[in-house]
Amino acid sequence: MAPAGGAQARKTNTAKRERPARHARATHHRRVFLIAILTAGLVALVLIHVWLRLQVVHTGYVLSTTSKLQSRLEQENRELKIELATLTSPERLELLARQRLGLRTPEKGQVIVLP
Amino acid sequence: MRRPARRSQHRLGIARIFFLALFLVIGGRAIQLQVLQGEKLMRLGQRQHLKEWIVLPKRGALFDRTGEPLALSMESQSVYARPRRIHDVEKLSHNLARILKLRVADVKEKISAEKPFVWVKRQVSSSEAEQIQTLNADGIGMFYEPNRHYPQGQLAGQVIGFVGLDSEGLEGLELKYNDYIRGETGSSVAERDALGRRVLVQGVEGLHIPPGSDLHLTIDTSIQHMAEKELEASIRKYRAKAGVVIVVEPFTGEVLALANYPSFDPNNYSKQSAEQRRNRAVTDSFEPGSTFKTILAAAALEEGVVGKEDLFYCEMGKYPYAGKIIHDTHPYGWLPFSKILQVSSNIGFTKVAEKLKKERFFKYIEKFGFGEPTGIDVPGEAAGLVRKPDKWAAIDLATHGFGQGISTTPLQMVMAYAAIANGGFLMRPYVVRRAVGAKGEALMQNQPHVMRRVISEKTATLLSSMLQDVTTEGGTGTMANIEGFNVAGKTGTAQKADPVHGGYAAKKRVASFIGFVPANKPRLVALVLIDEPEVNVYGGVVAAPVFRNVARGALRYFAVAPQKPAPLPAAPTRPEASPRHIVKRPNVKLADGDAEAAPDFVGLSLREALEKAQALKVKVRLQGSGYVIKQSPAPGGRWSEEAGLVLSLQG
Numbered sequence: 001m002a003p004a005g006g007a008q009a010r011k012t013n014t015a016k017r018e019r020p021a022r023h024a025r026a027t028h029h030r031r032v033f034l035i036a037i038l039t040a041g042l043v044a045l046v047l048i049h050v051w052l053r054l055q056v057v058h059t060g061y062v063l064s065t066t067s068k069l070q071s072r073l074e075q076e077n078r079e080l081k082i083e084l085a086t087l088t089s090p091e092r093l094e095l096l097a098r099q100r101l102g103l104r105t106p107e108k109g110q111v112i113v114l115p
Numbered sequence: 116m117r118r119p120a121r122r123s124q125h126r127l128g129i130a131r132i133f134f135l136a137l138f139l140v141i142g143g144r145a146i147q148l149q150v151l152q153g154e155k156l157m158r159l160g161q162r163q164h165l166k167e168w169i170v171l172p173k174r175g176a177l178f179d180r181t182g183e184p185l186a187l188s189m190e191s192q193s194v195y196a197r198p199r200r201i202h203d204v205e206k207l208s209h210n211l212a213r214i215l216k217l218r219v220a221d222v223k224e225k226i227s228a229e230k231p232f233v234w235v236k237r238q239v240s241s242s243e244a245e246q247i248q249t250l251n252a253d254g255i256g257m258f259y260e261p262n263r264h265y266p267q268g269q270l271a272g273q274v275i276g277f278v279g280l281d282s283e284g285l286e287g288l289e290l291k292y293n294d295y296i297r298g299e300t301g302s303s304v305a306e307r308d309a310l311g312r313r314v315l316v317q318g319v320e321g322l323h324i325p326p327g328s329d330l331h332l333t334i335d336t337s338i339q340h341m342a343e344k345e346l347e348a349s350i351r352k353y354r355a356k357a358g359v360v361i362v363v364e365p366f367t368g369e370v371l372a373l374a375n376y377p378s379f380d381p382n383n384y385s386k387q388s389a390e391q392r393r394n395r396a397v398t399d400s401f402e403p404g405s406t407f408k409t410i411l412a413a414a415a416l417e418e419g420v421v422g423k424e425d426l427f428y429c430e431m432g433k434y435p436y437a438g439k440i441i442h443d444t445h446p447y448g449w450l451p452f453s454k455i456l457q458v459s460s461n462i463g464f465t466k467v468a469e470k471l472k473k474e475r476f477f478k479y480i481e482k483f484g485f486g487e488p489t490g491i492d493v494p495g496e497a498a499g500l501v502r503k504p505d506k507w508a509a510i511d512l513a514t515h516g517f518g519q520g521i522s523t524t525p526l527q528m529v530m531a532y533a534a535i536a537n538g539g540f541l542m543r544p545y546v547v548r549r550a551v552g553a554k555g556e557a558l559m560q561n562q563p564h565v566m567r568r569v570i571s572e573k574t575a576t577l578l579s580s581m582l583q584d585v586t587t588e589g590g591t592g593t594m595a596n597i598e599g600f601n602v603a604g605k606t607g608t609a610q611k612a613d614p615v616h617g618g619y620a621a622k623k624r625v626a627s628f629i630g631f632v633p634a635n636k637p638r639l640v641a642l643v644l645i646d647e648p649e650v651n652v653y654g655g656v657v658a659a660p661v662f663r664n665v666a667r668g669a670l671r672y673f674a675v676a677p678q679k680p681a682p683l684p685a686a687p688t689r690p691e692a693s694p695r696h697i698v699k700r701p702n703v704k705l706a707d708g709d710a711e712a713a714p715d716f717v718g719l720s721l722r723e724a725l726e727k728a729q730a731l732k733v734k735v736r737l738q739g740s741g742y743v744i745k746q747s748p749a750p751g752g753r754w755s756e757e758a759g760l761v762l763s764l765q766g
Contacts, residue, residue, distance in 0.1 A: 060316035061314055064313045064315045067315060081184065082264045082266050086267075089268065091344075094344075111671055
């Protein structure tokens with residue numbers, strides 16, 4: 001019995017020794033897994049940050065181009081306003097009316113303002 | 116088995132120490148960079164990737180009362196050089212001179228100067244800028260600068276004024292309201308990339324700098340144009356030196372037109388003389404002459420010294436007074452006061468002034484605003500010259516009565532007449548209605564402002580009825596008459612002081628007419644002043660027609676119905692008269708068949724008229740003597756040679 005009992009005892013001893021080792025290994029795996037997830041999360045955060053930063057820069061470029069376009073259009077608008085005002089100045093209108101259309105100042109009695 | 120383990124442990128130890136040392140070194144360096152040198156390095160970095168962008172001030176625009184733009188701003192490019200960076204001066208100066216239309220030698224001198232920065236040409240056109248861009252030369256660059264444009268050219272040039280190259284108002288309204296219209300210079304910091312392009316990562320908030328406010332004027336472009344055109348025509352016709360037309364709304368004091376001749380185009384202000392830039396209507400004082408008689412008449416009526424029908428003996432043209440002899444152009448005997456004003460008798464007014472006495476006369480001169488600026492919002496206004504009565508010589512009472520020995524600005528005169536037109540209130544004139552900010556809010560607003568009551572409504576009504584006689588048959592201002600309307604006004608022909616010899620110059624005169632229309636319900640008061648006309652000097656001949664044309668045009672423009680309705684025009688009998696044909700035929704001349712445009716005899720003396728008639732081989736019939744004040748058919752009207760012309764003379 002003794003040898004058998006001894007064998008059994010040895011077996012249980014081994015079992016007793018193997019259990020904490022497996023436990024430790026599992027804990028170790030879990031820790032590695034956690035670290036991996038954290039690292040991946042961190043990397044993802046960093047990537048998101050970089051991506052956002054790139055987006056900001058890209059939008060900055062777009063804004064800059066649009067802002068330039070806006071000022072160019074505003075400038076064009078001002079130029080056109082000046083052109084319009086120059087073309088409709090009373091001096092020019094009178095000249096055109098007289099020369100091209102053959103109009104002249106109405107004579108006495110040609111204008112009737114209704115009271 | 117043990118030995119390798121110990122060795123690896125040993126190696127691990129070394130590695131640990133190595134990495135620890137490495138981290139310490141890196142950490143130390145990090146502290147050095149971040150903490151010890153952090154600020155300095157940050158500055159250095161920002162200098163590379165941040166740049167301050169200057170936002171140029173946006174000057175506000177100027178509009179007339181109908182919203183027509185009179186002054187607008189634009190950005191145009193200016194070309195600069197950094198001489199030290201230029202390699203081939205010879206070739207570059209040739210290219211620049213060709214594009215910018217400058218002299219090669221001038222450009223060469225500029226770009227080879229020992230300076231870090233020189234302007235080659237400021238405010239170049241967009242096509243010039245494009246060509247400079249394609250040159251792509253080292254050391255040559257362009258910079259945006261604000262540029263002012265006056266699309267109406269010379270229209271109201273002296274009122275508007277102008278802006279210098281640095282966007283600062285230098286004259287006129289541009290100067291007076293500079294603080295409102297200038298706008299602010301701003302700057303914003305934005306990142307830039309390796310190529311120097313702007314990257315707006317912070318958004319565009321900082322870029323919005325409020326522009327200057329817009330000014331809305333009381334001036335009306337159409338009336339201003341009519342005033343300038345008529346003024347110039349009269350000045351050319353009578354070979355005068357200068358002239359002024361002012362049109363004012365009598366009940367508010369709003370200035371509708373303020374025309375000066377010689378004219379001034381603010382678009383190239385640097386090429387024009389100070390003579391052209393001057394706004395004579397407010398900066399120059401003149402002896403008003405007979406137009407000032409109205410002031411004496413107002414004072415005398417208000418004080419009850421005279422009545423409309425009181426009789427005065429006009430001494431048959433010669434009246435000794437205070438050691439001098441006062442003359443009238445025509446001899447008159449007994450005349451009622453209203454007639455004295457109608458024919459503008461100096462002797463009659465001397466007698467009125469004698470009855471009024473100088474203190475009371477002076478009180479009204481002051482009340483009407485003479486001797487002090489009117490307060491118009493235009494820079495450089497003169498006060499005129501009025502002496503206190505204790506400094507008057509004995510003759511001054513008489514001469515002041517007909518506008519001598521006293522000096523007034525044209526604007527003071529027109530405001531005094533406006534007071535008579537509006538029932539007795541002296542108004543403060545103004546040319547800017549309001550300044551409007553970027554969001555449409557009014558930052559400043561000029562309201563009609565009564566300075567004081569000068570005369571009672573009764574006196575004003577009485578005086579304006581008397582002034583109507585001036586423009587009717589027998590008056591001096593018949594040429595100011597507008598068909599269908601009652602015109603009240605007064606002519607003036609003032610002698611000019613001779614600054615060299617003292618006294619009055621023999622031939623120099625200032626012809627003027629001031630009036631308002633319709634007389635009983637005035638819409639406008641206008642002054643016409645022609646300085647040193649040569650062909651004819653009389654206000655009734657030189658200035659009155661300008662008043663008539665400007666006022667008639669303005670009344671049509673305001674669609675004021677005539678008080679006396681004009682007869683309906685006969686239906687057109689000839690097909691040429693239908694509008695359809697007129698449009699089809701450009702350059703329609705008046706000459707149709709045997710009818711042609713009647714030549715202009717108005718303003719000529721009897722002798723000149725006869726000479727002209729002889730030269731043109733025209734039959735004329737004369738009525739009266741003096742100067743031609745009217746002709747039938749009117750100048751430019753349909754007329755055939757056989758019918759001849761009827762000339763009415765007066766003077």
